[in-house]
Amino acid sequence: MDLDDRNKKVLQAVIDSYIASGSPIGSTVLVKRFDFGVSSATLRNIMADLEEMGYLTHPHTSAGRIPTDLGYRYYIDSLISVENDSEDIEEHLQQAPQLHGDDLQELMEEASRFLATLSHCAGVIVAPSESEAAYRHIEFVRLRGRQVLIIFVTSNGIVQNKLIDIDESIRQQDLNGFSAYLDEELEHRSLAEVRQQLIDKMKEEKLVFMQLMDETYRASQDVQERENEKVYIGGASQMLESPEFANVEKMRALFKAFEDKYKLLKLLDRSVSAQGIKVFIGSENPYFEMQGCSMVVGNYNAGSNVVGTLGVIGPTRMQYKQVIHVVDYTAKLLTKLLGERFQRGLDR
Amino acid sequence: MDLDDRNKKVLQAVIDSYIASGSPIGSTVLVKRFDFGVSSATLRNIMADLEEMGYLTHPHTSAGRIPTDLGYRYYIDSLISVENDSEDIEEHLQQAPQLHGDDLQELMEEASRFLATLSHCAGVIVAPSESEAAYRHIEFVRLRGRQVLIIFVTSNGIVQNKLIDIDESIRQQDLNGFSAYLDEELEHRSLAEVRQQLIDKMKEEKLVFMQLMDETYRASQDVQERENEKVYIGGASQMLESPEFANVEKMRALFKAFEDKYKLLKLLDRSVSAQGIKVFIGSENPYFEMQGCSMVVGNYNAGSNVVGTLGVIGPTRMQYKQVIHVVDYTAKLLTKLLGERFQRGLDR
DNA sequence: GATTAGCACTCGCCAAGATAGAGTGCTAAT
DNA sequence: ATTAGCACTCTATCTTGGCGAGTGCTAATC
The missing domain is CATH 3.30.450.40 (GAF domain)
Structure with a gap:
């Protein structure tokens, strides 16, 4: 912030050198590598100032300087230009x-x-967080026995699937019908809306599909949560x-x-x-x-x-x-x- | 193989101790911890024998013994009983x-x-390798524009999806029809059979669905390959x-x-x-x-x-x-x- | 007043030596 | 065949001292 031009240059030189070499930077090395037009003694004074301001530190008394986190912060914010020399x-x-x-x-x-x-x-x-995704399609596929696979597709092509058990009396045909029904009701709605809609529907719906509704609700939650967690x-x-x-x-x-x-x-x-x-x-x-x-x-x-x-x-x-x-x-x-x-x- | 009972016991004791402690096992330690009824000098002789047979080794002259890979092998094959003390x-x-x-x-x-x-x-x-999986269902879902999502379901509930581009003239209805057709033709077949079937069909099929066939073929390959690689x-x-x-x-x-x-x-x-x-x-x-x-x-x-x-x-x-x-x-x-x-x- | 040269001082690093401890291998006795 | 004893080997650890890099201070200089 309140650094004059020379101090800035020195700070940058120290950090650049340290990043390159990994070992603490002393005044003599600095004066050799860069041309500040001043002697190592002056550099020592400058570096002591920078240390007092919190930008540099010492691993031990007779070692060179290394940047502090604050020093890096200043370096990032004020000293490097990402635009040029790229x-x-x-x-x-x-x-x-x-x-x-x-x-x-x-x-x-x-x-x-x-x-x-x-x-x-x-x-x-x-x-990617899918909060903006919209409902696109749902599919129920009967596997062996009671098992049914719910496949939930969003408008941006995310596919979520989930295995559930349901009553065997529900046939694949019924499932298809239910899927078509949901597609009609929910198409283009956001996931949040889908969930609300499902809750509303569950209150009035016939019991057979209750479980499917419920599982669909969960699946829509999963799409958001599980993908988000990855x-x-x-x-x-x-x-x-x-x-x-x-x-x-x-x-x-x-x-x-x-x-x-x-x-x-x-x-x-x-x-x-x-x-x-x-x-x-x-x-x-x-x-x-x-x-x-x-x-x-x-x-x-x-x-x-x-x-x-x-x-x-x-x-x-x-x-x-x-x-x-x-x-x-x-x-x-x-x-x-x-x-x-x-x-x-x-x-x- | 040709180890007498005492040698076996010593080898086991060395390996057990080494596994527990991590540092080379000397004769005195061994004689203290276990009761072989012999002195450390005898143990030294035994250990020297075991070393000659390749079961133990020395990190350096004056260190204790550690097992060789061969020693471990013998230990696993003949000395540990997984059944007891579990x-x-x-x-x-x-x-x-x-x-x-x-x-x-x-x-x-x-x-x-x-x-x-x-x-x-x-x-x-x-x-799990899905080579035994059978075809169960395929679904084509049209997303935006030319994009279609192929969803491939196997009998054990694995869902594979893939995004492709197809001609816009093909409508969702056509896709559903094609999906139903494939379901009928391919149900219960193994993935290998599915692929063969698809190749056969492609030779005789009308051109519109050619690309879908082809992509389905690839998807069936992916199910096997990609899942296997995980x-x-x-x-x-x-x-x-x-x-x-x-x-x-x-x-x-x-x-x-x-x-x-x-x-x-x-x-x-x-x-x-x-x-x-x-x-x-x-x-x-x-x-x-x-x-x-x-x-x-x-x-x-x-x-x-x-x-x-x-x-x-x-x-x-x-x-x-x-x-x-x-x-x-x-x-x-x-x-x-x-x-x-x-x-x-x-x-x- | 800022800069510089000079110098004493500090500290970490490294190599060399010293020491202790653990363990072996051999030999001679049992 | 087993054992006790002993010399020997090797490592790990601690200490020591010298080296080099670097600082901080002071006094002289521009």
Whole structure:
């Protein structure tokens, strides 16, 4: 905020160097690598100032400086420009593998690995939230004995299925009739409306289909809930490449955290409201109390509504410029692919 | 094979102790903990014999003995009896969390975590192979524009869906007619027969439905292939608890291997033919060239046909007796749950 | 008043040595 | 065949001292 130009330059130099090398940066190294036109003694004074302001710190008395979380924050907010010098990054992205999963799940998995490979961090994707989906079709298929499979289709092509037991007296023909009836009543309605409608109907309906109604109600809930809960983590082993996770204890904690996907979900959901790329540094994030980890998070769309979150989790010392680019690119790519899939069937 | 009774007892004592403690076992420790009625010097001679026969080895001159892979093999084949003293294990299993995923995928994920938690190893499950599944129903649902969703249902309740583009002139009504036609022609046939039938039909059929036929053909392939490829890994972080993976390099290799699920699939598929629990020790397994890892693998059924493999991967130094129990138990549990789900709808 | 040179001081890292402990292998006695 | 005893080996751990990087302070300089 209140940094003069020279201080800014020094801070940036320190952080850039530290990100590149991973070891604390001393005044002499800095004066050699960059040309500030001042001596190492002056740099020491400047660095001492920056430390007092909270942007840098010391691992121990006679070591160089490393950025604090606050330092990284300032770096992200004020020092890096994502726009310029992105040619080489773009070029890098050109060589990236293409995504081509024709199944939604597969696409998500591929994309999470894609993120991981390009960012050298773990890639995380929260499946698109289907709150805007509309009812399209329901199908009841009788299997063996009492078993019936409910297949629930939404307008954007999500298929949810569920196995239930029902009275054997209900025949496939009856089921078909009921399915046609529901299609007529519910078509084009949002899932919320569908549920309300079903509740209303259940009050007046004949008893035979009561159970089917009830199960349909549950299935419509599942579509929303279960899909929403899906978190895809790809390439977690990428993070093991970083020397900061040479510590086994840290690594273990990290993987434990990854297995608790629910927490990750909460974490990523928090940022779903905002547009654009967000960066969470180290302790800034209350849900993921992992020291030394940062997240770069963005949103992707399918159509006009915001529907999903994606991002990467990596060491605080990461190549932010590049990673931000990768997340941005992937978000756009996914938006495009999902758009093609769900929305623009018309103009193809 | 050609070990006398005392040698066997010593070998078992060494391996048991090593599994429990994790550090090499010396003659004095052994003589203190067990009562062989001989002195440490005699034990030294015996252990030297066992080493010569290849069952034990030395990390270095003045260290105790640890088992070789061959030693473990002998231990598994001849020394442990899974039957007896299983009360405490059974009891342990009683407290295990229940599985209740009503979605096949969810069930697999739960079960893999279940395995991991109880065995302190990584749990791995290969989804049931659907080669025995029969055709049950197909549904075409028109979404926006040219898009049509194909929903393919097999007799055991697997639902596969696929999005395709078709000519806009084909109406939902036509699709329904075609679906009814296919249902009639293909009902109760195996997937292989379905594919053959479709090929035959395509030669004689009118052109309009050609594409749908073709896509249906692909979908039937997908059901088999894609489901077969699914490998679920749960609780991989359990393995990090073992001190043998304190080495970061090993850990990294392990997680890399886990990410390459295809290899795991091959590995597990090898043992799909045999009934009962199998143990692969260390280097015995050509596909998973991970030193110091063992696998305990079993099969589970859905109905009368063998359909899936499950198991755990952990350090060679694992609690085999307990782990074998857990894998066995989980296999039976899964068989029961899947049986309930797919087969025995009648008698419920 | 900002900048710089100089210097004492601090701290972590690393290699070298010292020590203790665990365990073996061999030999000679039982 | 078994055992006691002993020399030997190897590891793990602790200590020590030197090295190098880097800081912080002070006094001189621009």
